[in-house]
Amino acid sequence: MEKQLKILKYSDLSKLIEKFRSQGFPVLAPVRKGKVVEIEQVQSLDEIALDVLLSTQSAKKAAFPKVEKVLEYTLEKSGTKQFPVDPADYKETILFGVRPCDASGFKSLDAIFGEEPKDQFYLEKKEKSTIISFSCPVSDEYCFCTSVGGGPGNTAGSDLQFTGISKDEILVEILTEKGEKLAATFADLLTDAAKDIDKSKFLADVKVVFDVDGVVEKTTASFNNSALWLEQSLRCIGCGACAFVCPTCACFDFQDEQNTKKGVRLRLWDSCGFSLFTLHTSGHNPREVQSQRWRQRIMHKFAYMPEQLHVVGCEGCGRCSRACPVDMNIKEHLTAIGEMVKV
Amino acid sequence: MSDLIKKVTALLNDKTINAFIGYEKGSADRIRATFIRNEDQAQKLILNASCTQNLAGYLLKHEVKKLGKLGILANVAALRSIMQLASEFQIKDGEVYVLFANADGSLTEFTDFKSIEAFLETTDTGIKSEEQEMIAKLEAMTVNERWLFWNKEFEKCIKCYACRAACPMCYCHRCTTDVNQPQWIPVASHELGNLDYHLMRAMHLAGRCVNCGECATACPMDIPLNLLTYQLISPIKATFGATAGMKADAVYALSTYKPDDKENFII
Numbered sequence: 001m002e003k004q005l006k007i008l009k010y011s012d013l014s015k016l017i018e019k020f021r022s023q024g025f026p027v028l029a030p031v032r033k034g035k036v037v038e039i040e041q042v043q044s045l046d047e048i049a050l051d052v053l054l055s056t057q058s059a060k061k062a063a064f065p066k067v068e069k070v071l072e073y074t075l076e077k078s079g080t081k082q083f084p085v086d087p088a089d090y091k092e093t094i095l096f097g098v099r100p101c102d103a104s105g106f107k108s109l110d111a112i113f114g115e116e117p118k119d120q121f122y123l124e125k126k127e128k129s130t131i132i133s134f135s136c137p138v139s140d141e142y143c144f145c146t147s148v149g150g151g152p153g154n155t156a157g158s159d160l161q162f163t164g165i166s167k168d169e170i171l172v173e174i175l176t177e178k179g180e181k182l183a184a185t186f187a188d189l190l191t192d193a194a195k196d197i198d199k200s201k202f203l204a205d206v207k208v209v210f211d212v213d214g215v216v217e218k219t220t221a222s223f224n225n226s227a228l229w230l231e232q233s234l235r236c237i238g239c240g241a242c243a244f245v246c247p248t249c250a251c252f253d254f255q256d257e258q259n260t261k262k263g264v265r266l267r268l269w270d271s272c273g274f275s276l277f278t279l280h281t282s283g284h285n286p287r288e289v290q291s292q293r294w295r296q297r298i299m300h301k302f303a304y305m306p307e308q309l310h311v312v313g314c315e316g317c318g319r320c321s322r323a324c325p326v327d328m329n330i331k332e333h334l335t336a337i338g339e340m341v342k343v
Numbered sequence: 344m345s346d347l348i349k350k351v352t353a354l355l356n357d358k359t360i361n362a363f364i365g366y367e368k369g370s371a372d373r374i375r376a377t378f379i380r381n382e383d384q385a386q387k388l389i390l391n392a393s394c395t396q397n398l399a400g401y402l403l404k405h406e407v408k409k410l411g412k413l414g415i416l417a418n419v420a421a422l423r424s425i426m427q428l429a430s431e432f433q434i435k436d437g438e439v440y441v442l443f444a445n446a447d448g449s450l451t452e453f454t455d456f457k458s459i460e461a462f463l464e465t466t467d468t469g470i471k472s473e474e475q476e477m478i479a480k481l482e483a484m485t486v487n488e489r490w491l492f493w494n495k496e497f498e499k500c501i502k503c504y505a506c507r508a509a510c511p512m513c514y515c516h517r518c519t520t521d522v523n524q525p526q527w528i529p530v531a532s533h534e535l536g537n538l539d540y541h542l543m544r545a546m547h548l549a550g551r552c553v554n555c556g557e558c559a560t561a562c563p564m565d566i567p568l569n570l571l572t573y574q575l576i577s578p579i580k581a582t583f584g585a586t587a588g589m590k591a592d593a594v595y596a597l598s599t600y601k602p603d604d605k606e607n608f609i610i
């Protein structure tokens with residue numbers, strides 16, 4: 001679809017949210033909660049923290065929540081009866097005010113969950129989400145989107161993208177058919193935009209710090225370079241913070257919770273950073289030490305995903321590094337891999 | 344060259360230690376742990392008011408232990424962690440070389456547990472005043488208010504276990520949360536799963552928490568969960584006369600029985 005450009009007034013943003021609400025769409029947007037910023041359902045514009053760079057957790061929870069029921073069952077004398085959750089019941093949702101790296105993160109998740117057998121729980125929720133991203137006027141030292149093919153005005157994964165171009169005006173890019181359909185519901189708030197608006201003038205300047213192809217090539221060749229992974233991960237304490245805040249981390253676990261009569265099957269986030277992640281029933285753990293788990297994290301994103309799904313599994317949002325309790329900085333570690341002379 | 348760099352270089356050169364755990368400059372304005380094994384690396388060592396992380400947890404990390412004999416830059420919390428870990432038979436006397444940075448920047452070295460104990464006896468090991476205020480607020484609440492307070496906090500929890508990983512006392516090879524036969528704690532990060540995890544962890548830290556605050560600092564969701572274990576410090580002291588992390592040969596209050604133990608808390 002050819003992209004369309006429109007103008008929306010800042011002063012009409014609250015009307016916009018009202019419109020969404022009156023059509024019955026849940027609106028998920030960044031909300032300030034003390035020091036953290038959560039992506040949550042909002043009722044009005046004043047709840048939304050549009051000035052924050054990034055929410056603490058990514059937007060992935062809209063389609064891949066931390067806990068999700070996929071099945072209910074009853075245990076009866078005659079046998080087990082199953083009541084699967086029907087993905088068709090998911091609601092049309094609007095994701096509002098997320099950043100371009102959140103929107104593009106869904107591309108990786110689409111690739112992962114879109115593999116056979118297709119994951120309807122994710123795909124259906126994703127299909128029913130319309131993503132309105134806000135480009136980034138500022139960035140911080142943890143951001144490196146431009147090094148992994150994204151950028152502060154990257155439109156990949158967004159249905160609509162908003163860019164502030166003056167105190168009063170927002171440039172609206174209509175990018176997909178889904179976006180077009182939604183934009184039609186607030187067409188009265190839009191006016192045509194001049195064709196020659198230079199959006200890049202309104203975006204943060206995020207320097208490219210490494211060549212992603214080089215990093216992919218070197219990571220792929222470094223499986224046996226134990227010294228590299230050990231050196232990078234000595235301070236890693238093996239928690240799940242990095243994976244849980246990451247927009248592209250998709251590992252999960254299933255747990256049944258039941259009593260003698262009935263139960264539910266839950267899908268839960270999991271992380272390759274945990275030692276338990278690979279622990280076998282026998283007691284053997286193929287990833288015995290933390291450096292092997294760190295290697296997995298990097299190789300999954302920069303070797304296995306490029307090879308198998310043709311995407312790099314990292315959007316350069318830097319969330320993992322901001323959230324890491326011991327300051328593991330992925331941008332720094334990837335830069336170091338890119339600079340290795342000998343692999 | 345700072346005294347610290349000189350000292351660590353000397354310790355490495357004369358083979359007193361093989362690796363030294365200290366601080367280096369981190370991302371933005373952060374400070375991070377560093378593992379110094381030679382003179383070049385030692386140049387990275389820094390020491391300033393932001394160096395507050397309790398590094399003692401690293402003394403038990405498998406890959407750090409494998410570096411050989413360890414030295415560590417310990418703050419008061421780390422000294423107490425070492426004492427507590429010693430009392431739980433996780434660190435032996437003389438196994439770790441300990442450097443303490445005094446307020447004026449001078450260094451005190453500890454080569455045995457006795458000297459750490461003596462030092463702690465005359466040192467302020469208490470809870471920070473801001474935290475004391477928070478605890479006072481919590482204690483002033485009704486049971487119901489406190490219940491609501493914690494439930495609201497735990498709602499934010501995503502069960503990333505950064506708190507457990509950062510805690511120097513949470514070193515269990517198989518944490519109760521991870522045990523699945525039987526499953527004591529629901530794995531899911533839902534209301535019950537979060538609540539059970541935090542109550543279980545608080546109970547396991549009762550009388551063992553050295554009030555370093557690493558759990559809360561580590562939490563990406565900004566949950567003040569250190570208050571949960573801090574709140575147990577004074578009742579344990581009042582009931583059993585015990586404070587964690589002061590003596591290397593302390594006996595754990597909650598796993599010993601003395602005939603004159605108070606029993607008024609047993610319902």
Ligand code: SF4
Nearest residue numbers: 246314315317318320
């Ligand atoms: S790995 Fe880190 S920087 Fe990359 S997408 Fe995930 S959270 Fe963002």
Ligand code: SF4
Nearest residue numbers: 236237239242273324
């Ligand atoms: S890199 Fe940081 S956030 Fe990730 S597992 Fe290690 S300590 Fe936890």
Ligand code: SF4
Nearest residue numbers: 500501503504506562
């Ligand atoms: S660090 Fe915070 S979010 Fe993570 S498990 Fe602990 S309390 Fe929950």
Ligand code: SF4
Nearest residue numbers: 513515518519544547
């Ligand atoms: S919570 Fe309890 S069982 Fe788990 S690591 Fe901490 S002390 Fe051990």
